[in-house]
Amino acid sequence: MHDEPTTIDTPLTANLLRGAVETEHTERGLLPHRLPARALAQCGDGQLAMAESQPSGVRLALRTRATTVELDTVPTKRTYRGAPPRPDGIYDLLVDGSLVEQSHVSGGETLEIDMTTGDVQRHTGPVGTLRFTDLPERVKDLEIWLPHDETTELVALRTDAPVEPSPESDRAVWSHHGSSISHGSNAASPTATWPALAANTAGVDLINLGMGGSALLDPFTARTMRDTPADLISLKLGINLVNADLMRLRAFTPAVHGFLDTIREGHPDAPLLVVSPIHCPIHEATPGPSAPDLTESDLGRLRFLATGDPAERANGKLTLETIRAELARIVAQRAEEDPRLHYLDGRELYGPTDYAELPLPDELHPDSAAHRRMGERFTGFAFAPEGPFAGHDGRRSRAR
Incomplete structure (x- = not known):
């Protein structure tokens, strides 16, 4: 017995x-x-x-x-x-x-x-x-x-x-902020979100501050990142600002600068990567807000629509095309004095060719296969020998 x-x-x-x-x-x-x-x-x-x-x-x-x-x-x-x-x-x-x-x-x-x-x-x-x-x-x-x-x-x-x-490891800590895509919408499981896939492949510890519908350049999110210990930092910005039709270009530019300024107060030397939106056809040239399309809900399908007027781009309404161009300009301007600040066009993670092969099921969020592709591509870019996170693949920065 x-x-x-x-x-x-x-x-x-x-x-x-x-x-x-x-x-x-x-x-x-x-x-x-x-x-x-x-x-x-x-x-x-x-x-x-x-x-x-x-x-x-x-x-x-x-x-x-x-x-x-x-x-x-x-x-x-x-x-x-x-x-x-x-x-x-x-x-x-x-x-x-x-x-x-x-x-x-x-x-x-x-x-x-x-x-x-x-x-x-x-x-x-x-x-x-x-x-x-x-x-x-x-x-x-x-x-x-x-x-x-x-x-x-x-x-x-x-x-x-x-x-x-578990004992605290000597792995580098990666703090990432983004939208529902970074949060993991449509991913198959918690380790199958694209940030988790990238972190586990690269051997770093993830703090995922991707939040569905809430990557809105909020100052308290920037302060949270400023005050949270991290060796590597990335920001994936843009889609929620269009979804919510939250601000126009006049407000967007200084808000991005302020967000970066706040993070740099706590992490003056950490590699900091700004990632623009992935390809999303409904909002490439059409402003928000987004709205749910429930016309096929009886068939188990949920999609989103862009309800803005493209003509309002002339008045500063934001589209993904506008945001990518402005983020690239801001990073280029700041990088003259901040060499550890980097930019990645989000279409390098998921672009028009990917959309043709792995379309967004609801027109906003990638599926699990696309999450895997994005995680692999982010790892290949950020942790490459010449990438912005080079030298931090699994080793905590001693300068911290």
Whole structure:
């Protein structure tokens, strides 16, 4: 007769997490955040609050002999009225850096969102449990990457052997900010977003500040990046400013300068890469705002439309073509005094030829295959021997 394995409860604390900027202690457990509370207090936008709490790039990092790991969570799932159902968020388990298993958690909260009116209704649900078994019986490093598109409240962690935080590595830390594409929209899992693919290929630690609908040159996001330790920094800017029809060229240019100035206050010498938008036909020459097209929702299809008037470009309305040209000009101007500032045209990651082969399913977001292509191309550019991140592939900058 064999003894039953001992179940060990480990308190969920911030030192078990990687990729989170801040954590919140709730009545049930621990909620990772990708923006600090002081930033959220400066903006009442529900889209931003939802996006930053979705833990893209956030993972539990554990060292243990455990062969069984159970994690209780409360996910917050989203449904959109008139749109096809969304699949459950995926948890990726890595053992010593290799993906070995994927799973999901049922239950949790549900946000029912009306994209035409902005109305949101919340429905409560129970705690769910994630269980990984038959893990190697040796000391190993485990990473559980949380769903990139589901707010995830961590409730309890149980194992059959003690766990401790994985030791801090000497890998370079890469901080990246962008839109829903960087956040991971349409990616198959949290390690399949293009930034996660690039980070894991290059051997760097990712802090993903890609936030759906919320790459809007907000000063508090720049301050968050300024105050967050990082060796490598990138910004993918443009598409959300057009989607939201948020500003015109007169405001855009100084806002970009101010964003870069703020980051440089905290990271005066870090390589800083500005990436312009990928190819997106609906907004190349047509301003925003974007709007959902639900005419084929009964067939399970959701697409977006550009509703702006191209004639208004003459009055400073932003298009992707305008933004790419202005970002290239700004970086060229500043690089005369900031040689570690670099520019990448986003169409090098995904351009018109890619659109013909791997079209954007909803006319805004790449699919999983395109995410992989973008991650490979970003790695090939940024971490190339002559690339902006050269020399930092897996090694923390000693100048930090």
